[in-house]
Amino acid sequence: MSAPEDITAPEDITAPDDVSVPAPSRGRRLDIPQGGPLDGAGQPGGARAAREARAHLHIVYGPARMCADPAPYPLPEGPVPREELARLRRLHRAVPEHAAMRDQLRRTHLLALCGEPGTGRAWTGLALLAELAELTGGGVSRLGYTGPDGAPGVEKGVEKTERGHGYLLELPADQAESTAEPLLDRLRAHFAEHEAFCVVLVAGGPAADRLLRGRRHAMAYRPPAAADVLDRHLTELLADRPAGLLETARATARRPELTEALGLDEPRPGEAARLAGQLAAHAEGRLSDERLLEHCRSFAPHQAREWFLEAGHPGTLPAALPALRAAALRIALAVFDGSAHSVVAEAAELLAWELAVTLDPQYAPGRPLFSARPGACLATARAVHGEGVEDLGDASVPVRAVWFEGRRLAPAVLHESWDGHHNLRGPMARWLRALCDDPRPQVWVRAAVAAGVLCARDYLYGLVELALPLARTDSPVQRMAAATALAEASRAPQVRPAVHGLLHAWARGDDERERETAALAHGYGLAAGSVAASLEELGRLARADDGRTTSHSVVRLLAGAEPETVLAALTHWLRDTRRARRDLALLATLRAVTTRTSHLWGLGEVPELEPYAAWPLATALLAARPECGPRLAELLRAALTWARSAGAAEDALVGWIRRAAGDARQLAVLCDFLPRLAQDGDEPLDAGAATRIREVLEAL
Template sequence: MSNAPGSGEAAPAGAPDAKAAAPVGGKAPAGGKAPAGGKAAAKPGAEAGARTGKDDKDGAGAFPGALKNPLAAQSEAYASGLTYFAQGNTAFIDGSHIRDLQVGTRIVQHFGFGDAGRLGAGPVREEVMALTRATYVPVDEYDDLHAALAERRIIVLRGVSGTGRSTTALHLLDALAGGPVERLDDQRDLHQLGETDLAPGHGYLIEQAGPGLRELHLDRLGRLLRDKDAYCVVVLEADPLRPDNLGGYVWDHTAPRIESMITMHLQQALGDDEDETLLPRIEELAGRPETLRTLGPRPQTSEVCELASLLVLHARGHLSYDEVLNRSGQMIERQVLRWFAPLRDPARGPGHETEIRAGSLRIALAVFSNTPYDVVVEAAEDLTKELLTTSTAAVRHRRPVFSEDRGSRLAALRCRLTDDTVLLNGVPVPTQMVMFEDNRFPMAILTYLWQEHHSVRPALVAWLRRLNEDHREIVWVRAAQALSVLCRLDFPYVLTKLVFPWAVSDKEEERMSAAVVLDLAARDERIRPAVLALVHDWVRHEDDHRRRWTAALAQSRDLGLGNLDRALDNLRIIGTWQEERGGVDDDADDPGIAAWELAAAASWSVASLFAAGAIGPVVATLRRWLEVHRNGLRRLALLSVLQLMNTRPANVWLPGGIVVTPGRERWPLLLDLVDREPALTADIADLVWQTLQGAPAERAALDLIGDWVRAGERDAGCLDVLARFLPELVDSPARAAQLRHLLRTMRHEWIDPLRDDVATRLERACNQAGPAKENIA
């Protein structure tokens, strides 16, 4: 190769030539589509590392496209889904578990509004008002609300359903009005109310006033109320999109403190119990972390009341503590039952499509909780079409354009919007995410639908199939994770209908989905033995390389971590299949998938297990593979090391795996590791050094070290670590010359030449002699 301009040093033997130094994208793996940002898409430019073409026999071309690891692109979507779909066994209560709670001879009423149902128009019953007086826990802003209502005669309470807004409203009206409290018809516009609609000394509750409510309407009604010595509280859903045009009438309502609500309801349930030690004992149980976990992060007031009733039953010997936890945990499932109860009615009234839309949105959020809002709405609309087609013989589906907005969609979902970021080509970009307030809802919804509504299964599976065809990782990965839940519920059905066909598909994305389904389904200990047996058979006895490829990826995450020694041995077999077949060109033997693709898939899984925290076992295994004098095994080991060199902290898929240091998401993972855990430096340096010993890995390894240099150029901290690490690779003057030549070539690149200060610093580092190395192969 000719010298780079002005380099002053000839290229050492084995150094990359000018063509190899320039980025040249390799082709996507055979059989898979490669849409931008999609399942088979490579990371762009310097992030990819694989710059050589298929005809390059010295570098990555020995495995064309092998460094374009699809597991890296999936990591963020996969990790976010683990929050919702990583539980083991699945189960759901049936309707027979829903019953009143009895404490001694007293029936404890679960008092609440919102999702539990609104009061009917007319006078509020005295028993309801009495219970409000006895059990109401003031919210933090209660005194301010009381003063505002006394002054203005009308206020608006805005908040999330289930936080006790209507209870607060009743308590305020009872405290200020001299007469009875009534609920006005919420379908009637406030500007239509006149003097004849109001009675002297009464209190009025209005829930869910129409969207046309304005400050001038409240001013007018306030004057009428003052003339009648009456009071009114309007309850509205929190809606970030609704314009705040109600002036000083609006107050944001938050739920009372959970501990205070529990204590109040305990006192009410215990009544005049003579045992003075009972309340402290129950309060201690109520404050335990395992008790509070059953309520979730944002329980509704009725759920807190139910927990208090359960604790009283336990204190009086009617329930064990485990039964308390079990029944309290079932409140999530009863909420799901209430949500979908309207769809059980076989009648097809005018509100049928509205209920279908609400149900579809809940199902879509179950699959896509903590994803961008638009992803959820788009998926919900597609599911609505599917369900309407299934439930109605002739459907004329029209999507409302302006009748639905974000506030009306999210009002009853028990979810929240948050400002967050998603990674785009490794760079965080802002977006707004929507998620359930309680992480238990996704599993509860999917389990309920599958177990209780058999006729919904075809529509649900068809919808998830279509989602699987989406090129966006956040969509297809979540769809596959949702299918893993269904697989745990009905393993033979999902295995036959989806996993088996996908595992032999010519489309890489379908094989990856099959791997995700098997991996997460195996978290259920009842299913894990069947999945392990299936993988074992595909690895050793199947003639179809596509199943073998799927088996490799199925062991890349949790399934592999749980059986690490077996998984690494399986990956050894898969990745060396060509050599064990006597060097046969498997492209001709199996046109669906090539032998190099099996090695690539095996190396992807090795890198994924390493990133999940299996550092010591993977390093030991790679060293063992390198010590065996078998070309196929050495090639697999070197390719696996190249995958490690190409991995970024942002590609870590397991929250409990390697800890990602904030700000280092785009660093090379190996550099981050040697900086945080210096004891790993020698082992990591030795593995990287092995890739520099000539074909088949040397040129790809130099390309990847070039990517490390670019990362150091962008980040001074990364540059410091790289400058300390490079001497670990220098075992001879020839090695130092090899690395210096790479740096000088990069310094003189036509596009984005390396900064002189960076090149100079790293060239000096290469001149430092490192420890002696021995080629263990």
């Protein structure tokens, strides 16, 4: 039994809700679809970019937080009680450079410890001061920083310096770079004159970089191992409890679900101390498993909250520029976690500019041309760099990649910036829209997925500031980004009906750009609620674009998790009385034979196709899902035997087989499949159809 001949039924026999666009000419012959809606942009490398975006941003957090928590209190002023010093001696873990730090402090009377908050700098400073105070018979005190931006406030606080005493001082995070070194010069002279000692805590940033370059006052601080800090605190907290509780707490700390809930490669010492308290409470039965995991999941959001509270302290430019750059770097890392350093750095600079002109529209910020210390900026963002790979489609290239030291930091930063700081939304939205116009999939795909995540957090705002502007541009990349963002947003069940309704209206509207965006969005199979519903929407849209965009979206669905559903719809469309749907089935079949699998990436995981990413989709499906063979054969037979598609199908089949000829594995798959083309179920094809297929094969 041969495939049915091409029926020329009137095109007005359509469902009432079909798109009211004039039917194509009846005499039009189908050609092999060339490329995708983006003419190649977003294909090579898009699969990897989408996969990494999913991995870094698809971590569930709670609902949007309406306001930021109060800023943390500074270090308390005044003498450090003996009980606190005694506890410090029991719990403190010396860092590798402890002896060198003590020697420099004894010799120069002042030491600046440069490192990030929460890493144990304060405890190390107190430990150093306590050691020297024991030798001199003095005490240890904390100093408050009362000056707005410089020495007067500090010098006022040290007027009553006592001989032989040790003092701990923390400079504010926004300490001006130019004032830090002169301030420390004066403090050093003051404490040397009084034969006292001072440890100054300096947060990472321009001031710390300048001090470390000078090599006179400062040393870089490296925290002790978190495991050692955790064990010390657990031992202290459970010292007078039954012996089994300590082992229980240690075993709980090693549980995979706790590590996953933390989402940090290694907690900082301050975090390890907090975790020890929660583990001890859990071991004693005062904290349930669920509550313990909730506490652990709060660590990354807490870190993000602290970062953005720090960034808000300096209120004007140019003093605020270092803090804005640090915030921009963290947000860029949240979007491009694991990407090439060049991508992250450029994105961060673009966002820093947006933040600066939002804060002060009259100020045009420049860029520093030289970095003080390679990697210093990454350390302030709890990020590291290393070797990575970027996929370019036919090849991969090595890159210097950067990533957060913890998988929960990226979504925590993105959510905190969006939910907790409304005035950040405008510059972030403009920044993401600009990134979505970058032709590199390593950029626009990641930006589009991030935009979708943010739309799901606040759909009304995201629709107006992200989705609509992207969909209504003349840039095909931005329209594809809009479709990707809307599909990503529709993962949220509470947002999906709104996205579906929007796409439904676009599909029936007069704006060609909106119709195309709707067709592209349904290619992900998310917005309509199911793959079957997405196929139905694409079938309605087929008349609007002659199958160009809709066939690409159908084949993208075919490369997804439900190929059987797609193949069933295609074979059903072959028998449809509406030519647009028959043509859509034929064009999708031609695309499946000619399009590389990795170019048809989606927003879901399809691990069975990954080993065949470089193969044409049809070959990959035959290898990974042999049960798809009969329907693929039926579709290809129809394309080869129907007059409207026969020429294009012959060319596609020839190219398909020739491509497989250079790969023994692909050739073996095709050799198993091609005999199906000469058989329609249990019956042979009629002589005419069999002759046409035989001629194609003999022409190779």
